[in-house]
Amino acid sequence: MSIELKVPVIGESVSEIFIGQWYKGEGSTVAVDENLVELESEKATLDVPSPSAGVITKILKHAGETAEVGEVIAYLDQVSAAAPAAKAPEKAPEPAPAPPVAEAPKPAPTPEPPKPAPAPTPAAKVEPPPSEPAKTPTPMATQPINHTAKPANYAQSLQVGAGNRTEEVVPMSPVRRRIAARLLDATQNAALLTTFNEVDMTAVKELRGSLGEAFEKRYGVRLGFMSFFVKAAVDALKQCPEINAIIEGDKVVYRRYFDVGVAIGSDRGLFVPVLRNAEEMTFADIEKSITDLAKRAQSGNLRVEELQGGTFTITNGGVYGSLLSTPIVNPPQSGVLGMHSIQNRPVAIDGQVVIRPMMYLALTYDHRIVDGREAVTFLKSIKDAIENPARILLEV
Structure with a gap:
């Protein structure tokens, strides 16, 4: 059937x-x-x-x-x-009677009558004159074919005449079209501004070094940097609710819940699955969720509902080596936090120049709803929480 x-x-x-x-x-x-x-x-x-x-x-x-x-x-x-699986074993033994059939080739000698074929050869010799005029129209026929195959011939001519200068035309996937449309919408319909700060990652790195192994043994997942930033972002959003709000017409909607989107790059494109009620999640919950979402993003098994409804987004360009960038807000959200690569840099602490693992942070926000004061306060709160992780753990 x-x-x-x-x-x-x-x-x-x-x-x-x-x-x-x-x-x-x-x-x-x-x-x-x-x-x-x-x-x-x-x-x-x-x-x-x-x-x-x-x-x-x-x-x-x-x-x-x-x-x-x-x-x-x-x-x-x-x-x-x-069918093939069932019939195969039954027909397997039957090949035995097949050998007698092999004697059938004896009638093959019958094709000997074709020997009169040499007779037509002289006729073939008579045909050359008409075949020659037939050759003249063929080049004319190839001309229109070349025109119809112009794109292919064009690529080939470039490759032969000027090295490997071919072009490949690939249709834009729906995911990429959607990303392009949303980001274009954000730049055209929002007043985007980016503010920067830098954070000393020493405390978080030391905490991961001392407790990372025990954490992995207990929860079966590594303790990464993202869980610290998700927790710090939730705390900062509570202090600056405008960054967790959206504009609807001439009204501002303040969301009292925190659904944090985490940007994940894959071979299939950029996905931003959402951690629902991140304020209720533990470090282990966050790390397990991100690990699971990242695997399913690569395999294409994310569900539609997991990509919808975030209130704030975090993106980490540092995993690709980005030192500094200005991320674009994912509408209708009002803010996005950009993390970047960690680099050892000289900084002044207590009057001394020391080398510390530093990361630049960038907050892009919609200036229609978020003022510079809230944006700077938000980044300062993130910085304080990361440089003093006890704040996150004790929620103070």
Whole structure:
């Protein structure tokens, strides 16, 4: 029986998806729940499993093409998967009678009558004159073909004439289109401003060094830097509620809960899954959640609801070596905290120049709702909490 493989419902507002890679091709045998194809929407990327064991008989939508929710993208034959397996053992012993059939080639000598074929050869010699005029139209036929294949010929001519100067055109995925649209919206419809500070990471590094091993043994996850910054950000947002608020028309909505989005880079693009009620999470809760979200972001198994509704965002460009940047707010949020790489730098402490592991922090905020005082206060609060982690632990 043939089964239609349709695009599943991904989210309420998602009507079109982008076909990623097919893990199985036409004629491939698949098992139940084995991943068949990668689908991307503007909100998430997911793998579609096979509803049944069988063989993919036809792929209608290929990688790079778009399809609508509910549209058939391939056909799966349930019967042909089991049939070959069952019939194979029965037909295996039958090859024995096949040898006598091998004697059949004796009629092969019958093709000897074609010997009169040499006779037509003189006729072929007579045909050369007409074949020569036939050659003249062929170059004319190649000209329009070259014109229709202009993009390919253009790339080839550049490669031959001027080295490897080829171009590749790849359709923008829905996720990338969504990111582009939202960031453009932020720059056009918000009054964005960035303020900076720097933080001494000595205390956090020492704490991780002394308690990191015990933490990992107890909770099964490493104690990273992000949990400190999430806790510090929640504390700072409580002091500066404007940064956790949004503008709706001519009103300001103050959120009294703290859903912190954590930017995660992957081969599939940038995702910002949300830690719900981060104010109630422990360090272990935060680290476990981030580890799980990062793994599922790489595999494309994040759920749509996990990417929606954040009140504030933290992004860490330091993992890629960024020394300083100005992150862009994720609308309708009013602020985003940028972390950067840790570098040993000379700083003055108590009148002495010492070398300390320093990190630049950047807060980009919507100046329509957040004033400079709140922005500076927020960053100063983050700095104080990171340089004195006991503040976070004791919530003072």
